[in-house]
Structure formats: C-alpha cells, structure tokens
Amino acid sequence: MKTAKLIEYLRVDRMPTVWCPGCGNGIIMKATVDAIDRLGLSKSEVAIVSGIGCSSRVTGYLDFNTLHTLHGRAIAFATGVKLARPDMTVIVMGGDGDMLAIGGNHFIHACRRNLNLTVIVFNNSIYGMTGGQYSPTTPTYAMASTAPYGSIEKPFDVVDLATSSGATYVARSTVYHYELTVKFIKAAIEHKGMAVVDVITNCHTYFGRYNKIPDPSEMLEQFKEKSIPLSKAEELSENELKDRIIIGEFRKVESPDFQELYKQLQEKARGEDGYKA
Amino acid sequence: MIAEKTRLAITGAEAVAHAMRQINPDVVAAYPITPQTPIVENFAKFVADGIVDTEMIPVESEHSAMSAVVGAAAAGARAMTATSANGLALMHEIVYIAASTRLPIVMPVVNRALSGPINIHCDHSDTMAERDSGWIQLFAENAQEAYDLTIIALKLAEHESVLLPVMVNQDGFIISHGVEPVEILPDDVVRNFIGEKKPRYSLLDVENPVTYGPLDLYDYYFEHKRQQVEAMENVFEVFPKVVEEFAEISGRKYNFIEPYRLEDAEHVMVALGSTNGTIKDVVDELRAEGKKVGLLKIWMYRPFPKAEIQRELYGRKTVVVLDRSMSFGAEAPLYAEVKSALYEAPAKPLMGSFIYGLGGREILPEHIRSAFEMAVAGELVVDDQKYLGLRE
Ligand SMILES: Cc1ncc(C[n+]2csc(CCOP(=O)(O)OP(=O)(O)O)c2C)c(N)n1
Numbered sequence: 167m168k169t170a171k172l173i174e175y176l177r178v179d180r181m182p183t184v185w186c187p188g189c190g191n192g193i194i195m196k197a198t199v200d201a202i203d204r205l206g207l208s209k210s211e212v213a214i215v216s217g218i219g220c221s222s223r224v225t226g227y228l229d230f231n232t233l234h235t236l237h238g239r240a241i242a243f244a245t246g247v248k249l250a251r252p253d254m255t256v257i258v259m260g261g262d263g264d265m266l267a268i269g270g271n272h273f274i275h276a277c278r279r280n281l282n283l284t285v286i287v288f289n290n291s292i293y294g295m296t297g298g299q300y301s302p303t304t305p306t307y308a309m310a311s312t313a314p315y316g317s318i319e320k321p322f323d324v325v326d327l328a329t330s331s332g333a334t335y336v337a338r339s340t341v342y343h344y345e346l347t348v349k350f351i352k353a354a355i356e357h358k359g360m361a362v363v364d365v366i367t368n369c370h371t372y373f374g375r376y377n378k379i380p381d382p383s384e385m386l387e388q389f390k391e392k393s394i395p396l397s398k399a400e401e402l403s404e405n406e407l408k409d410r411i412i413i414g415e416f417r418k419v420e421s422p423d424f425q426e427l428y429k430q431l432q433e434k435a436r437g438e439d440g441y442k443a
Numbered sequence: 444m445i446a447e448k449t450r451l452a453i454t455g456a457e458a459v460a461h462a463m464r465q466i467n468p469d470v471v472a473a474y475p476i477t478p479q480t481p482i483v484e485n486f487a488k489f490v491a492d493g494i495v496d497t498e499m500i501p502v503e504s505e506h507s508a509m510s511a512v513v514g515a516a517a518a519g520a521r522a523m524t525a526t527s528a529n530g531l532a533l534m535h536e537i538v539y540i541a542a543s544t545r546l547p548i549v550m551p552v553v554n555r556a557l558s559g560p561i562n563i564h565c566d567h568s569d570t571m572a573e574r575d576s577g578w579i580q581l582f583a584e585n586a587q588e589a590y591d592l593t594i595i596a597l598k599l600a601e602h603e604s605v606l607l608p609v610m611v612n613q614d615g616f617i618i619s620h621g622v623e624p625v626e627i628l629p630d631d632v633v634r635n636f637i638g639e640k641k642p643r644y645s646l647l648d649v650e651n652p653v654t655y656g657p658l659d660l661y662d663y664y665f666e667h668k669r670q671q672v673e674a675m676e677n678v679f680e681v682f683p684k685v686v687e688e689f690a691e692i693s694g695r696k697y698n699f700i701e702p703y704r705l706e707d708a709e710h711v712m713v714a715l716g717s718t719n720g721t722i723k724d725v726v727d728e729l730r731a732e733g734k735k736v737g738l739l740k741i742w743m744y745r746p747f748p749k750a751e752i753q754r755e756l757y758g759r760k761t762v763v764v765l766d767r768s769m770s771f772g773a774e775a776p777l778y779a780e781v782k783s784a785l786y787e788a789p790a791k792p793l794m795g796s797f798i799y800g801l802g803g804r805e806i807l808p809e810h811i812r813s814a815f816e817m818a819v820a821g822e823l824v825v826d827d828q829k830y831l832g833l834r835e
Contacts, residue, residue, distance in 0.1 A: 218529075218561065236529060236558065237476075238504065268474070268504040268533075296475035297484070299501060311484055312475075312501045314491040 167200045175199045175209070177229045184223050188382030190341035190367030191221050194288055195228065197344060197365075198257065201352035212255045215244040217269060219261035220295045220369075221288035238269030241276045244283055252425050255355055257284045262303040263293045266322050270302070277331035277360050282423045284354040285362045287324055290369035298372030309376040324364035325416050335361035336417040340389040341368065343413060350415065359423040366411055444494070449627050455586035455618035458625045459525070459551045459611070460485035462593035464495055465633040466549075469520035471499045472511035476530040477563045478615040479553040483525055505530035509537035516546035517655045519645030521597075523548065527615060528555035528569045535573070541608045542577030543671060544655050547600035548608040551593060554716070554767075555615040556802040564803020565615040567715060567768040571776050577671050579609040579678060580745040582715045586623045589613040591695055592742070594628075597637050598685050604677040614717040616803070632692050675746040682743065699748035701740040702755050704730060708737030710818040711756060713781050714765040715741050718799070718806055722765075725811040736815050741777070749784045756781070757788050761818040763795045765811075765831075774826065795823035799831040806832060 176199070185191045202212060212230045216222035218237035225232035231254075235243045240258045248256045258265075265273050265287050276283060292310055293299040300310035300317045303324065307316040328336045335357040337350040347365055354361035368374065368385035379385050389411065396414030399407055422430075445461075453461070459482050463471070471490070473483040483501075490499045502508050508524045515522035526534060531552060541548050556562040557569045570580060581596060583589040589611065596609035613619055644653045659667060686697040701719075704726050705711065712722055719740040729736045739755050741748075756762055762785070766775035774782065778796040785791060797814050800806045810831040817823055 234561065270503065293475060296477060296480050299475045299480075299484075302503065312487050314488065 167196065167203060171203065172196060172199060175203070175229055177227055180226050183227055185220060186371045188368070188370060189220070190290070190382075190386075191224065191288055193341040193344060194221075194259075194286065194347065194365050194367060195224050197347040198259070198286065198351055199228070200348045201355060204348070204352055205355060207255055207355075211253075212257065213244075213247050213251070214257045214259060215240045215247060216258070217260045217264040218295070219264045219293070221259065221261040221290075222264055224259050238264055238267070239272065240264065241269060241272035241283070241285065245276065245281060248281060248283060248425075252282075255284070256282075257286065257355065259286045260288060261294065261301075262287060262289045262291065262324070263301045266302040266324065266327070274327065274331040277328050277333040277362070279424045280332055280334055280359045280421055282358055282425060283360055284351070284357075285360070286351060286354075287362065287364045288367050289324060289364050290367045290373055291321075292369050292373040294369045294372055298369075298376060308373070311372070311376070324362065325412075328362040328364075329417050332360070333362045334359035334417065334419050334421050334423075335415075336364075337362075337415045338364040338366070338411070338413050340366040340393055340411060340413060342386045342389040343393065346413065353415070353418070357418070359421055445627050445630050447629055450624050451627055452622050453586065453625050454481065454620050454622050455583070455589045455613045456481035456553070456620065457485050458586040458590035458627075459593050459613070460489070461627050462590045462633075463523060464489045465628070465630050466521065466523070466594070466597055466637060467495045467634070468497050468523045470512065470515035470522040471497050471524060472502050472508045472515070472522070473499075473524045473526070474502055474505045474508050474530060476505070476527045478555060478619045479525050479527040479530065479551070481619065482551055482553065505533040506537065509534040509541065512548055513537055513541050513544070513546060516541070516548050517544065517646050519640070519642035519647050521640050523550065525551040525553070527553045528557050528563075531569045532557055532572060535576075538573055538576045538578065540656065543667065545606040545674065546608060547597075547606050549593060549596045549600055550608065550610050551589070552610045552612045553615045553619045554612050562802040563615070565617055565767070566801045566803070567612070567766075568801075570610060570612050571768040573610065574745060574776065577607065577675075578745060579607055579675075579743070581609060581611050581743055582741060583611065583613045583618060584717055584719045584740065586613075586618055586621070586625045587695075589618055590625055590627070591689065591693065591697065594633055594637065595685055595689050595697060598688075599678065599682055601637075601640055602681045602685070603643065605674055605681050607671075607674050607678070612716065617717045626693075628693055636688065636692055678746050679748070679750075697742060699741075699743045699751045700755065701742060703738040703740060705737040705739065705755060707735055709735040709760040710763065710815060711737050711739055711759050711761070712763045712765060712811070712815065713739045713741065713777065715744060715777060716767065718765060718767070718811075721806060721808055722811050725808050725815065728808070729812070729815055734815070734819055736819070744777075747780055747784075752781060752784045753788070756785060756792065758790065759792045761793045761795065761821075761823055763797065763814050763818050763823070765797050765799055765814070767798075767800045769798055769801070775828065793818075793821070793823050794825050796826065796828045797831050798828060798833075804832050
C-alpha cells in the first residue's frame, strides 16, 4: 500500500505515535487499513473500538469512527455498537492483557455468541503500557517485571481459546508476515460471525529486554524462524512444535451469527401476520 | 533489611513499598495501573528476593485483586493491594464488601483522575468516589507521610474496636514518582509497633467455623450498618493513641489535621494531599507581607474529623477550601463537608470554594496566592465555585 493512500486513513496530526521505534503495532495498524482498503469499505462504514494499552491507542491514529474505551471492555462496547448499527463493520483492536486478562470474560462470551465482530489481538506477550508485567500470553518461564525469575503460569493459546469458545473464524499471523496478516484481517472482516485474528507482535522494549532479545529486527527474525504454517504443523509431533508459532487459518465455518438468530426469533415471535401471537 | 533509622532518597511509591516490606503481609494481590505500578513492582522485587514472606499473585484485574485480598483477610491473613483511578473504580463493589465484613485491609491508593476522557495524572476523583464505602481515608502530603501513614494505617485498621480497611492516599506522580528524602524506621521497630495480627474470626480457625457475607435482609442488615457507624466513631478514640505511639518510635507527630500558622490567622485555607506543601510556602510569603493567613491540612478525611475542624476554624474571618475533585451539580466534596462542620459556628466565616488541579493540571503558588488575596479582600461569595488554573 502506497504511503499517500495509507495516510488518507490516518490522523497524521496525532502523530508521532506513542509506540517505541520498531514496535510491531504500526505493522498491524497498516495491515488493518490495507485490508479495509482492499475491501473497498468507506471510512464511514467502519467502526473501530479499542480498550486501554499501547496497542489500544490505535483508535487515536485511525481516521474512522473510533471509540477508545476502558481497559478490558472494548468487546463489550463493540457489542453495543454492533447491535445499534448492524450495518457497520465493527473491528476491535487491542492487547493480550486487555482482551484476555481483564477483558477475558467479554472475549469468550462474544465468541460464544458468534457476534459479527472482527477482533484483532496485538499479542506481544506482555503488558506494554504499564511497564512489562507478565500477561496471560507470556510463555511459562519467560521473564517480566512481575516475574524476575520467570513466570510459572501457563499461557493462553489465543487460537485455542477462541475456537473452543465458539468463534467461527480464527487465524494467527505475526508482524513478520505482513501479507498474511492483511489476508487474515480481510477474511475476518468478510466473515459473518465472530472472527479472531491473533497477531504475534514485538514488544522489544519490555518483553525483548527482559528476555534478552532487545532488538526489534531480531524479534521479527525469530518470528520468521519460529513460524510454521498450519498445514506443515499438522504433520509434526507436539514435541517438535514446542516453541513454534503455528500460523494460518484454524477455523472458518459458516454458522448463523447472533444478529441473524435474533432476527429469526423476532419474526417467529411476531407470527405470520406481523403481530405477536 | 534496615537495622537503624536510615534516610533514603526515594519516591513515594518506593517509600510505600518499604512500608509494605516492613509490614510483611501474608498476601498481596495486585494488577498494574499507572501511577500505582512502581509500588507493586518494588514490592515484587522484595518478594522475588525472599526479603518478605509474602505470597504474591499478579491477578488478572483489580476486581480480582480486591476479591483475593478480601478472601485472604477473611482467612485471617494480613493482606494488601494498591491501585489508582480505574483500578479503584473496578474494585468498587468489593471495596464495600471489605468494609462491611470488617476486614482490616490497608490499601495504598495513588490518586489519579477517573476517566473519561482517559487521563493518568493526579486528582482526587478516584478516592472521592469511595468516600461513602466505609473505609478510613488518609491523605499524605509527601513521600515521608505516605510511608508513615501506611504503617499507622495498619495498626489503626487492626485495632479490635476499629476493624476497618484503610486507604492511604498519595498524589499520583507528584508524590509517587517524585524523589525526596525519606526516613525509614528500623525493621524490628516497625514490626514491634504493628505487632502480630490476631484475627478474631478467621476462616482458618477450623475449631470455630464462621461464615462471611451471608444473606442479610431486613432482619439484621440495618443493625450491621449501624455497627459500621460505631466502628468509625471508635476511630476518634483509637487514632490519637496510635499516632502517639508512632511519635514515640519516629519522632513524627500525626493527627486528624495539621494546623499551619493558624494562631492568629484570619483567613484559613483547607486542603488535602501534596498541595499543602505549596500552600505552606505561600502562607509564609503572605505572612512576611503581614497578612494573617494560615492553613488547615486534612490528614484524615474519613471518618471526617468534624470536632477538630470546628476547633480550628471557629472564629476565623474566611475559610477557603481547595478541592481536587468535583461533585457535578453539587458542592465540591471537601468544601461541602467543611461548610457543614461550620453550621453550628457562633459566627459563620465567609467561605470560598476553589477547584484546582483536575487531571494533573499544575497548581502554582500564584494560584494559591490569588485565592488567598480574594479572601483577604473580602471578595469570596459563598457557594460560588471558582477554578484555579483553568482556561475559561
Ligand atoms: C481498570 C484498569 N486497570 C489497569 C489499567 C492500567 N493498564 C493500562 S494498559 C494495561 C495493560 C496493557 O497491556 P496490553 O493490554 O497487553 O496492551 P499493550 O500495552 O501491551 O499493547 C494496564 C494494566 C487500566 N487502565 N484500567
């Protein structure tokens, strides 16, 4: 995507961003814009909702209908937006802490309901904004400011969580894989029902420094080396997949979304002549 | 470990982390939020280095943090957490549970504006939203006070005729991130001062099983609320004893309020938190110019020390109240309460209400001076809310 085109979708007067030089958040922001552009959606057709965190600041920079809400609550606010304006494309963007720790409850229930939302998780395995505390996606034994000798907790696998909670489109990419990220976000927006895209990104400032990979390009290199497409991963054993990032589309099923069922119920309740029986 | 009185150049957050280290709570559960984060981070280092015996859990939200702390305290443990702004707001429903189940939890609160729009800087809107929750609320002027009041709070909270939770407020960034000299007491002195916790009704006392929080309808709920009132009243008896004992170990004297150059003052300002430091400077300047001004600093906001305030404010010409939060559609919290305390005054002073510093807006000596000057010139109009440092 050409810079001139990209800029049309951004609030350049709000820049520079709060993100550290080399942060992957910009890549995800651009990929989202690119996907929207390729779909030919106009700015007024799209609402973007975020919570609080470094990644959630994206709603300040994207020139769409944006709602910057509370830490953990983006999906709940987005639910309201979607119900009030079913015609709009509603995209939720935010961090792993925002979506899976403090907001974990909203995440699983939106999946269960198969609400027609696109949820993009900026998965940097840490709380970036508050200074590098471990998050629900921090790998076991990785270091963080609250885990100076390594975290002993087991992380969530965002894909597993979304799939088992009922999301009907689930994909994973990394910021190294730009085109793939655009492709998945585009597919997620087109999908009818709850779509989750887990994008692995780099917080070299905290996760990197705590775990001896302080260089952003080195983190991206690692994403490249560790990534393995889903089709290949299926042939490997659990042991061989340790520490690998499996990328691809994990789930893509057609299933009536919340609003469709809601409409059906309304029609049924009204009866054939349009009145409630 | 600190064996002798030591002066350290540290922030308010670090000072409170030291107080927590010396308290050595059994359980700490917390979730990060700016500007509270450095308290918990510093404390986490003490935990990781084995300096304290605390079981620490970085939970997934403040709602869980306060819930875990309530659970631990009900089990008989000394349990602590710390928070700010939206974190405190998210705790709200359990804040009430802690007070009404009479659990002596001490919680440092690093004051920050409550959204929206989102803001991370200091004002008192977060703690003011909890003023009717049944917690004792103390306010520090600086890092030293934040440290001292945390230790005092623990002893006060656990006193058998109090058994109430305490919030120790410090102004976000101004105190929490500003480096100041702080005198840290020897560890064993603090430990002796606070003593062992002796929970009277503990879930772990399996010989005498109890239940916390069962359904309490129109049969007893009202009586339980009345007991909370009594516990708050008992604070007026217990607190002076606790601060007297604290003065013996530290040489620093605390009280419900701190009068500053009040002897013959005709015009008195009343405020909470770090701004008191600035006001003291302005009072000194105005005194040098021959103006009879003074300050009444509020250390304890809940329970509200009405009698002490009456004693200090009766007979003054004007009373200027500074609030760092608002009550939309009504008088500002501190102003309303000071005004109410003066209802019985034989001769009512002229009162002025000034809002300042919302969302971290700077409060400068000239702002304070201008409020004093209005008071001296007799220009105050009762209930006419004015704003310091606001563009209008
Ligand atoms: C109720 C509440 N608690 C805590 C915070 C403080 N806080 C802001 S962002 C954040 C975590 C950020 O991590 P993540 O969501 O993973 O996003 P990132 O910054 O890494 O993009 C926290 C704990 C808050 N704003 N509100």
